[in-house]
Amino acid sequence: ALDTLDYEQTIRLAQSISPYVDIIELGTPCVKYNGIRIIEEIRTLIPKCLTLADLKTMDAGLYEALPFYTIGADIVTVLGAADAGTIKGVVEASKTTKAQAQVDLINVKNKLETVALAYELGAHIIGVHTGLDQQAKGQTPFEDLRKVQQMKVGLKISVAGGINKDTVRQAIDAGADIVVVGAAIYGAADPVRAAAEIREAVERG
Numbered sequence: 001a002l003d004t005l006d007y008e009q010t011i012r013l014a015q016s017i018s019p020y021v022d023i024i025e026l027g028t029p030c031v032k033y034n035g036i037r038i039i040e041e042i043r044t045l046i047p048k049c050l051t052l053a054d055l056k057t058m059d060a061g062l063y064e065a066l067p068f069y070t071i072g073a074d075i076v077t078v079l080g081a082a083d084a085g086t087i088k089g090v091v092e093a094s095k096t097t098k099a100q101a102q103v104d105l106i107n108v109k110n111k112l113e114t115v116a117l118a119y120e121l122g123a124h125i126i127g128v129h130t131g132l133d134q135q136a137k138g139q140t141p142f143e144d145l146r147k148v149q150q151m152k153v154g155l156k157i158s159v160a161g162g163i164n165k166d167t168v169r170q171a172i173d174a175g176a177d178i179v180v181v182g183a184a185i186y187g188a189a190d191p192v193r194a195a196a197e198i199r200e201a202v203e204r205g
Contacts, residue, residue, distance in 0.1 A: 001054070001160065001182035003027035007034050011041060013191060018046045020195040023075070025052040025180060036071055043072035050074040056104060058082050061089025069097045077102045077127060080114040084121060091122045100124035102158060106131050111144060112151060119153040125178065130161030142174055149175030165198045172202065 002025065004010045014024050024042055031038070031053055043051045052075040053068045065076045078090040080103045087103060094101040102125035103118040105111050115126050128148055130141040141161040148157055159171045160180035171179045181198055188194035 001025040001027045001180050002186055003029045003182055004186055005029060005033045007038060010034070010038065011045065013186060014042050014046060016192050017185060017195040018049055020192075020199040021049060023050040023052050023178065025054055025182075027182065028054045028056050031055060036067060039068060039073050040071045052077070052102070054104075056106075057086060057090055059086055061086040061091075062093050063089070065090040065093040065101075066096065069093050069099050073099065075100045075102050075125065077104045078123075079103075080105045080108040080111070080118065080126075084117060087118065087123065088121045094124070102127050104129050105144065105148075112147060115148055115151055115153060115155070119155055123155060125156045125158050127158045127160065127180075128176075129159075129180075135162045142170065145171065145174045145176060165194070165201050168198055168201050169204075 002010050002013060010030055024046060026038055039051055039053050051073050053073040054077050055064060057064050057078040061078055068076050076090060078087050091101045101123045103123045104127040105114060106129040108114050118126055126148060128141045128145045130139050141159050145159050156177040157175060158178035158180060159176040163171055163179055163181050164184035168179055185191050185194045
């Protein structure tokens, strides 16, 4: 997950770490600051990786998500706290390009109910997400991940929130299908080395 704001820096960073990742996520601050064009460029320059636009849509799901799917985003996020109609709109938008919709559980109180709703509405991925402000208070996503995994509803599970080379296996062992790493890569002194080390930890099993 790249939350960097500088356009060229983000492009260079994405290209340099791409050998070690499967999905390049353009984080919410990055997308808000740089706009839809950065999704298009990343998709063109790095076709081997899936591209995720972390819109965290809260309203007007179809209207907001559709342009990002059309431009080439493989995954777009919608907030689990949004209205069911908003979530459904993002799901419907994803069908136009046979892409995926991810429902983000950040700050959702009734997480398990929202997981069930996301499945009912046809979402593809559920995002167990401890935000930066929550991490600053010492919170982690692992307990929520365990509870969601135990539901076994058939959705892929993504986990985000302070994951690094020392905790990436913990996330996988707890049932995550997708592990999101942000600051541990883009904030590292050597992002390429950090990405390689995390990939190595994943592959080691």
